Amino acid sequence: MKKGKDVKIVIGKRVITRDELFKKKEEFHRAQARMPFEEKIAVLVQLQKIYASLKRGKGITVWKI
Amino acid sequence: MRETIKVINKMVKEGLFNDYAIGGGIATMFYIEPFLTYDIDIFLLLEHWKGNVVLLTPVYDYLKEAGYKWKGEHIIVEGVPVQFIPADELEKEAIKDARRIVYEGVKTKIIGPEYLIAILLRAGRKKDIEKIEKILDEVKIDKKILNDILTRYGLDERFRAFLKK
Numbered sequence: 001m002k003k004g005k006d007v008k009i010v011i012g013k014r015v016i017t018r019d020e021l022f023k024k025k026e027e028f029h030r031a032q033a034r035m036p037f038e039e040k041i042a043v044l045v046q047l048q049k050i051y052a053s054l055k056r057g058k059g060i061t062v063w064k065i
Numbered sequence: 066m067r068e069t070i071k072v073i074n075k076m077v078k079e080g081l082f083n084d085y086a087i088g089g090g091i092a093t094m095f096y097i098e099p100f101l102t103y104d105i106d107i108f109l110l111l112e113h114w115k116g117n118v119v120l121l122t123p124v125y126d127y128l129k130e131a132g133y134k135w136k137g138e139h140i141i142v143e144g145v146p147v148q149f150i151p152a153d154e155l156e157k158e159a160i161k162d163a164r165r166i167v168y169e170g171v172k173t174k175i176i177g178p179e180y181l182i183a184i185l186l187r188a189g190r191k192k193d194i195e196k197i198e199k200i201l202d203e204v205k206i207d208k209k210i211l212n213d214i215l216t217r218y219g220l221d222e223r224f225r226a227f228l229k230k
Contacts, residue, residue, distance in 0.1 A: 032098030033203040038169055041066055041091075043099035051101055060103055061136060064144025065066050 067169040068143035082111040086163035086174040095175045097199040104146040108156045119151040155218050178204045179211040186220050
């Protein structure tokens with residue numbers, strides 16, 4: 001099996017390299033960082049809800065926003 | 066969170082503390098992508114000092130009288146766990162320098178990225194260091210300001226060691 005850069009990933013009709021995949025991932029994180037603060041807090045509350053449901057509500061307060 | 070900030074702003078107006086800024090995870094999240102966190106750290110500029118003792122009692126009494134309840138180390142203000150932290154010298158500067166923002170129509174202040182890096186570096190836990198890495202990746206930092214803060218607070222060596230890793 002080929003390693004690293006040579007590996008191509010097929011997603012539907014798209015073919016991308018591992019490097020491109022990680023580059024896109026990085027771009028995604030940067031875009032997330034540029035989100036308006038209000039939207040970030042909404043994402044945070046969603047994360048808190050997921051965490052609370054996994055922990056069955058123990059030890060976390062899901063914020064009111 | 067909007068209502069929480071409104072309560073805190075009201076406390077400034079009523080003279081319970083002189084000024085404040087949001088720090089910790091929520092301030093970090095202002096600059097980087099969202100991540101799970103549980104509380105808001107509010108750094109306070111206050112004058113209720115007696116020698117080396119800082120009196121947070123008036124702040125907590127005010128909130129207790131307003132009907133807010135304790136949960137562990139936090140007080141739940143309008144549904145959000147809040148921790149009030151009296152600012153030390155570094156944090157006092159950070160409050161004065163903090164960015165003024167508007168959150169859902171309410172004015173507030175967020176510690177700037179350069180001071181945030183210094184505060185996180187000083188705390189030095191694994192999760193703090195990870196936050197610094199993200200801030201440096203995603204935010205345009207004023208290196209001159211950062212270096213000045215780090216040098217004045219004796220954190221420059223620690224920062225160089227962090228950059229080497």
